[in-house]
Amino acid sequence: MPKLSSKIEGFTDSVIRRMTRIANSYGAINLSQGFPDFDPPVELKNALSRVASGSIHQYAVTWGAKNFRESLAKKQSRFMGIPIDPETQIVVTCGSTEAMMAAMMTVCNPGDKVVVFSPFYENYAADAILSGAEPIYVHLRPPGFNFDVDELEEAFKQRPKALILCNPSNPSGKVFTLEELKTIAYFAEKYDTFVITDEVYEHIVYPPHHHIYFASLPGMFERTISCSSLSKTYSITGWRLGYLIAPSYIVDGARKVHDFLTVGAAAPLQEAAVVALNFGDDYYENLKRIYTEKRDFFLDGLDRLGLAYTVPQGAYYVMVDISEFGAKSDLEFCEWMAREVGVAAVPGSSFFRDNVNHLIRFHFAKKKETLAEAVKRLEKLKDKARERWR
Incomplete structure (x- = not known):
């Protein structure tokens, strides 16, 4: 065989x-x-019951139902502090797992290198391999899980196509500081590198720490693909609703990849989840x-x-x-x-x-x-x- x-x-x-x-x-x-x-939340369960007895059971728009994208853009614009266009800057995916895979396949060619902080969520190494890319690992040193600036620049000197940033971090629970993010941003610009963020725990941060969206840093939105999902924030891991947010020139490519990976996320679940996206602070x-x-x-x-x-x-x-x-x-x-x-x-x-x-x-x-x-x-x-x- x-x-x-x-x-x-x-x-x-x-x-x-x-x-x-x-x-x-x-x-x-x-x-x-x-x-x-x-x-x-009970509001989500009730919404799902209403949708189940309704008529939304066929394909949504491939890159996400319009009302879902609009509600998501409104929410993320509020928290990220930058305007998000629901028509040109969002792809709704089957969980953040697909969002990360779509992001990698959109920016990476076979043979490209990708910086990954270690320890890392186990999917990242597999994502790189499936994309034909080579991971470059940079240590996060316990107990604070901080990186060495010189080691990070040595990785950037290899001219990676992208860096994967999980923040807040799985598995370590690290929340990157503003200074650390600025350092990454400096190298990303200096060496012309994309940054792919995994921010699924964006709302689960413990005082006095707080989450800073990498795309919100000056000049970074244009080179950042922000990936996240509804799974952790709303306790619906089984719904598999994720998304990526990026500049339109990246989203145009990511929509093509997403279309042939999964076609689209579940339409009834998108409809029900709009309720959660409209929750208040x-x-x-x-x-x-x-x-x-x-x-x-x-x-x-x-x-x-x-x-x-x-x-x-x-x-x-x-x-x-x-x-x-x-x-x-x-x-x-x-x-x-x-x-x-x-x-x-x-x-x-x-x-x-x-x-x-x-x-x-x-x-x-x-x-x-x-x-x-x-x-x-x-x-x-x-x-x-x-x-x-x-």
Whole structure:
């Protein structure tokens, strides 16, 4: 038989989603794949019920239903602080995963280089490979997950076509400062590089930190493709509604790529989601309050258990150090923990370019009672781990 594409040899299946399957097989609390165990806002559920009994069940405009794009442009213009044209600067996609893929395929030719900060969301390396591009990894150094300016410029000197910026960051929870963003902007302009942002956690940021949209920096909108989704902000990860925002000359190309990737996002879900896009500022303030409470509750539990971690500044993940247990494989450790302790996490090695095996990632987008039960189960982690790994 003929050989399969060599591209698929460059990456594995998603470790994150594999851990969900492992969690399900052992009945473990799933703190691996980042989706809530609580419902979206009731207004969204009611809107979906109305749409389901209506007549919007056929294709929307390929790059997004008009009313969805208009509501999205109004919302993002308000938060980004720059005017967004719903007719020429938006592509609605099947989740931010497709938005990122469409962005990469729009700007990259085979052989181009792309800068990726490490640790990184696992899709980015696969996106680069599928686009025929070569990743250049720049370290984000714990505990603050800051980059070295000289290392970053060395990456830019290789004349990359794009840089991928996840902010707030998955998995580290880092929120990039204005000075850090200005540094990236300076190099992007100096070396004529696109910046592709993943900003799905734009509304989940913990005081005193705040999110700054890269496209809002002076001169950056023209070279930025801003990718995001409704998944995390409105607790509808299963709806798969994402988008990219960019200058019209980029959007013209991205619409072509998107059209042949997926044709279009689900029309009934776009119609229902318009309700959420029109929420007032109080919704986003409440969202921040809710997740701040969840973060503090879960971190307090980790403190009581004596587990070392880096405090997340944004998003809803926390990286925990498992060095004390002596496990040589974080993947084996996470599979063992799901089976023997009943809590599932993601091995940190899936997020790093280097050989990192001492970190695991939990998420805390769960009900308080779920987090409490997870902490209770983790009370036996140290004793069981010492029996197994020492």
